[in-house]
Amino acid sequence: MIGKGPWSEAPKAAxxxxxxxxxxIAARLVEDRKTYWVAGGGGPMYAxxxxxxxxxxxxxxxxxxxxxxxxxxxxxxxxxxxxxxxPSYRALMWSTMNGIGDHCAAGYLDYGxxxxxxxxxxxxxxxxxxxxxxxxxxxxxxxxxxDTIAAMCRRVVLMLDHQRRKFVPRVDFISSxxxxxxxxxxxxxxxxxxxxxxxxxxxxxxxxxxxxxxRHLRLRAIAPFVTLDQVLAEMSxxxxxxxDGKVQTLEPPTEQELTIFRTEMDVSGQFTDTAxxxxxxxxxRWSVVAKEQSKKISPL
Amino acid sequence: MTGKSLRVLDEGQGEYLSVDPDQxxxxxxxxERALVAxxxxxxxxxxxxxxxxxxxxxxxxxxxxxxxxLIREVIRQRKQRLWVxxxxxxxxxxxLVEAGCCDRADLGFFVGGxxxxxxxIEKKLKVYEYSNLIMTARLRAGAMGISFIPVRSLGGxxxxxxxxxxxxxxxxxxxxxVVVPALNPDVALIHVHQADQYGNARIFGxxxxxxxxxxxxxxxxxxxxxxxxxxEFRHKPGLTKIPYYVVDAVVHQPFGAxxxxxxxxxxxxxxxxxxxxxxxxxxRVKQYLDKWIYxxxxxxxxxxxxxxxxxxxxxxxxxxxxxxxxxxx
Numbered sequence: 001m002i003g004k005g006p007w008s009e010a011p012k013a014a015x016x017x018x019x020x021x022x023x024x025i026a027a028r029l030v031e032d033r034k035t036y037w038v039a040g041g042g043g044p045m046y047a048x049x050x051x052x053x054x055x056x057x058x059x060x061x062x063x064x065x066x067x068x069x070x071x072x073x074x075x076x077x078x079x080x081x082x083x084x085x086x087p088s089y090r091a092l093m094w095s096t097m098n099g100i101g102d103h104c105a106a107g108y109l110d111y112g113x114x115x116x117x118x119x120x121x122x123x124x125x126x127x128x129x130x131x132x133x134x135x136x137x138x139x140x141x142x143x144x145x146x147d148t149i150a151a152m153c154r155r156v157v158l159m160l161d162h163q164r165r166k167f168v169p170r171v172d173f174i175s176s177x178x179x180x181x182x183x184x185x186x187x188x189x190x191x192x193x194x195x196x197x198x199x200x201x202x203x204x205x206x207x208x209x210x211x212x213x214x215r216h217l218r219l220r221a222i223a224p225f226v227t228l229d230q231v232l233a234e235m236s237x238x239x240x241x242x243x244d245g246k247v248q249t250l251e252p253p254t255e256q257e258l259t260i261f262r263t264e265m266d267v268s269g270q271f272t273d274t275a276x277x278x279x280x281x282x283x284x285r286w287s288v289v290a291k292e293q294s295k296k297i298s299p300l
Numbered sequence: 301m302t303g304k305s306l307r308v309l310d311e312g313q314g315e316y317l318s319v320d321p322d323q324x325x326x327x328x329x330x331x332e333r334a335l336v337a338x339x340x341x342x343x344x345x346x347x348x349x350x351x352x353x354x355x356x357x358x359x360x361x362x363x364x365x366x367x368x369x370l371i372r373e374v375i376r377q378r379k380q381r382l383w384v385x386x387x388x389x390x391x392x393x394x395x396l397v398e399a400g401c402c403d404r405a406d407l408g409f410f411v412g413g414x415x416x417x418x419x420x421i422e423k424k425l426k427v428y429e430y431s432n433l434i435m436t437a438r439l440r441a442g443a444m445g446i447s448f449i450p451v452r453s454l455g456g457x458x459x460x461x462x463x464x465x466x467x468x469x470x471x472x473x474x475x476x477x478v479v480v481p482a483l484n485p486d487v488a489l490i491h492v493h494q495a496d497q498y499g500n501a502r503i504f505g506x507x508x509x510x511x512x513x514x515x516x517x518x519x520x521x522x523x524x525x526x527x528x529x530x531x532e533f534r535h536k537p538g539l540t541k542i543p544y545y546v547v548d549a550v551v552h553q554p555f556g557a558x559x560x561x562x563x564x565x566x567x568x569x570x571x572x573x574x575x576x577x578x579x580x581x582x583x584r585v586k587q588y589l590d591k592w593i594y595x596x597x598x599x600x601x602x603x604x605x606x607x608x609x610x611x612x613x614x615x616x617x618x619x620x621x622x623x624x625x626x627x628x629x
Contacts, residue, residue: 064388064432065360066506073623078570079577083364083388083508085563085623094506094626097388098440101433105452128429133458139417143459144388144409147431151453177456190310190455191467191478 001200001209001220002028002250006055010254015280017272018204020261021223023047024253026113026159026202032056034110037100037149038063041081043159044113046265047202049074053260062109063087064145066095075267104152105193112153114146116160118171121217121237123158123178123198123210125150126171133173143175150176151192155199162203167235179215206231207250211240221248225279225286252279307469309476314428316406316464316481317355317383319447324484327518331545335530337497338550342523342599345549346373349519350382354486357385357439357517359508361392362560362573367489369556369599370523374489375399376593385485386410387435388508391576397425398585399593406463406483408432413580429459434480436509441482442516448479488517490542491556493565493627495524499547500533500540504627505563507541514542523551525565532629539629555603555612564627567618569611 005028023046030036030051038044038061048061049072060069065083069092076086088094095103103109117140118126127146131137150156160166178198180186188194197215201208207221218240222231228247232238241247253261266272278289340348350356356374360366371392374382379401386393387408396402398415404426410416419425430438434454441449454460455467455478463480470477490510494502501522503510514520522542527550533540556562559572579588596602603612 065364065508077568079573080363080561080568080570083360083506084561084568085505085619085627088505088563089623089625096507096511097433097436097509098512101436128458133462134420134427136421137417139412139420141409141411142407142429143431143457145432147457147459148433148453151455174456174458177453180456187456189476190460191452191476192455193452 007254010256013253013255013258015278016253018277019272021253022204024257025250027051030056030059033058036061037109037112037153039114039146042115062100066097066099067091068093074264110154112149112156114149114158116158118166120171122182122215124171124174125176126173128173128175130172146176154196158201162205162234164234164236169237182215216240221250224249224252308466310467312460312463312465314463319481321445321447333545335498338499339497340549342369342373342551345521345551346377349521349548350374350379350487352380355383356487357485357513358489359510360388361390363390365491365557365562366560367491367523368558369553370489372593385435387432394580394585399589406430408435411580414583415585429462438480438483439509439512439516442484443512447482450477450479454478485517487519488513489521491523494526494528495522495550496530499544499550501542502539503541511541514546520547521549522547523553523556525554527552564624565619566615
């Protein structure tokens with residue numbers, strides 16, 4: 001998945017937010033000369049924009065409202081990251097929602113990148129309801145365009161916070177399809193295009209892929225500022241381990257990645273602000289610092 | 301594959317708006333074909349063409365070129381028992397639910413908050429689960445005058461169970477395929493950049509699903525930032541996105557998408573959008589409705605007295621100094 005890249009030799013940042021780390025990792029997964037369907041704002045769009053800026057200049061992305069190949073005017077206005085003039089600026093085409101859907105169904109859209117609320121071992125996603133559907137709990141936004149992206153893009157990258165309540169053995173509601181029950185042909189049996197499905201999961205702590213045989217979530221690498229035990233403790237099921245048994249360590253953000261992200265994208269800190277911690281390097285050690293109190297809470 | 305009957309492998313349990321393309325043709329057969337003036341106020345348009353119990357669709361309201369004035373008028377007139385196509389609808393479903401206007405919703409993406417959770421649990425709001433693109437496909441089928449359409453998504457999800465979809469053995473490939481019912485709403489509310497008095501309309505930028513919605517719906521209200529002469533349409537017919545004969549009412553409404561953006565003309569009022577998002581998440585939608593809708597006799601009054609001309613000028617300036625390319629004839 002992630003190997004060495006231009007980021008490996010670049011000067012690394014000494015402090016960053018967890019969400020910034022997550023966006024940088026997702027950006028390093030982006031493949032050049034491919035088409036991406038990015039969901040809404042936040043992490044997915046930032047990851048592709050950052051990659052386009054630094055590593056993969058010929059990547060093209062489309063948005064659900066019908067915008068193809070924009071060169072967006074950054075930064076975006078608050079909450080206006082989709083279906084607005086700035087994100088649609090200098091596009092190659094202003095199409096329609098059905099247009100994008102057609103392009104995806106016909107196979108022109110290679111990758112999808114999505115945010116989600118809850119995920120299970122087979123990459124099924126819930127963004128609809130936490131609790132017993134319609135009876136108790138809380139209603140969320142629903143699949144939006146994610147169901148389509150998850151169903152029809154050739155490879156899907158999923159982004160979510162690394163929390164025990166988000167990695168669950170069974171999602172409360174399947175809003176967007178992963179490998180369903182994980183059995184061979186499960187997606188094809190319900191009419192989804194062949195050779196599609198979740199490909200990677202990027203959290204603020206770790207990177208996963210899916211085992212080709214069992215289609216089960218598999219840990220590949222962890223952040224330099226957490227331990228394997230921490231990563232596993234914040235999951236309600238056990239992921240598979242890498243084929244060679246070696247969990248890699250992800251490289252921290254580079255100074256260049258962060259400069260671009262902070263000055264051109266998340267200029268108000270709206271995106272990273274919701275994650276409560278800064279990661280700070282002290283000597284050879286990484287520390288987790290609570291942003292609000294600006295004090296150290298858990299030296300590693 | 302060689303059998304005479306189509307095999308239904310699975311089906312959703314969701315109620316769906318009944319589909320009958322021939323009945324829809326009966327309706328369209330009665331619509332006016334002549335070029336007749338349809339200009340009227342938002343109040344008159346909503347009063348004449350939105351009835352209690354209607355199925356209503358709109359798009360990206362409070363975000364991009366949404367029919368914000370028309371929706372506020374629906375709320376102000378206290379329409380009831382609406383069934384709404386809540387895809388890419390952003391904050392409006394929560395507003396309609398709290399206003400008591402709506403008791404059924406086909407959903408894609410929306411921001412619901414505690415009010416919608418409560419309404420669902422208390423069974424005051426029936427919800428059916430789709431996705432933005434599936435609702436878009438249903439409208440396309442409705443616009444095509446057919447009764448259902450195959451799609452390559454929705455299968456395998458729990459949305460499928462709570463929808464009107466079916467899983468069939470495709471009679472041509474023999475593979476499983478999901479089909480969804482066409483949607484012919486009673487009303488489409490659409491905001492555009494330019495229209496003439498007959499209802500010919502231009503949209504600059506992506507059209508999202510507005511064209512399909514206009515063609516699929518029985519009654520169509522178009523509000524426009526600008527009313528232009530029909531001669532202009534005849535000079536550049538390629539720019540016409542909606543033809544006059546599907547349109548029932550034309551409303552001249554500058555800032556008709558406020559607080560959303562109308563690309564090329566004015567930016568979104570971010571503070572206002574954050575206010576309604578906060579109201580939804582903080583369960584204060586009723587206060588929002590009082591302040592911005594019930595407390596105002598019309599959008600005219602709201603725009604002039606509550607928003608104010610300096611603010612509107614600022615929004616215009618922000619839109620026209622950046623990213624305005626492509627939004628002109």
